[in-house]
Amino acid sequence: MPSKNIGCGFDAVVLRCDILSGLQPEPGGPCELDWTGIVLEAEGPASPQCAGDTIYEAFAPVLAYGETWSREGITCDSTRSGLDCRSVEGHGFKLARAAWLVF
Numbered sequence: 001m002p003s004k005n006i007g008c009g010f011d012a013v014v015l016r017c018d019i020l021s022g023l024q025p026e027p028g029g030p031c032e033l034d035w036t037g038i039v040l041e042a043e044g045p046a047s048p049q050c051a052g053d054t055i056y057e058a059f060a061p062v063l064a065y066g067e068t069w070s071r072e073g074i075t076c077d078s079t080r081s082g083l084d085c086r087s088v089e090g091h092g093f094k095l096a097r098a099a100w101l102v103f
Contacts, residue, residue, distance in 0.1 A: 002078070003097075005020050005097060006019050007055055010071055010072075013042040014040070014042075015071075015076070015085060016055045017037045017038055017095055018036045018037035018054045019095055019100075020054075020056060021097050023036075023037065024098060029048070033051055033052040034050070034051065034052065035049070036050070036054055037055070037095065038093045038095055040091065041087070042087055044091060046102040046103070063076070063078040063083075064078060065079060066078065073087055073089075074087050081096055082094055083096070
């Protein structure tokens with residue numbers, strides 16, 4: 001994302017997007033490390049990610065506002081209000097500095 005606050009990585013059929021400012025508000029479940037972002041698989045719902053690392057890479061390619069990225073049944077749209085990602089099954093998430101949502 002152009003704001004350089006969200007970074008994503010895709011491996012096989014799993015998309016992980018981390019947000020440097022952290023998930024706001026924090027998820028209600030337990031996490032001994034940090035709420036780094038959200039994970040979405042090609043099948044199944046998205047979920048908050050508790051991890052001790054980050055997928056974020058400062059020099060990764062940037063998905064400009066208005067652009068779309070798509071791989072293996074997952075599509076993401078970069079907008080000025082955040083990142084919207086969804087699977088062909090209809091599961092997905094919205095990720096932004098002020099709020100996040102999984103569906």
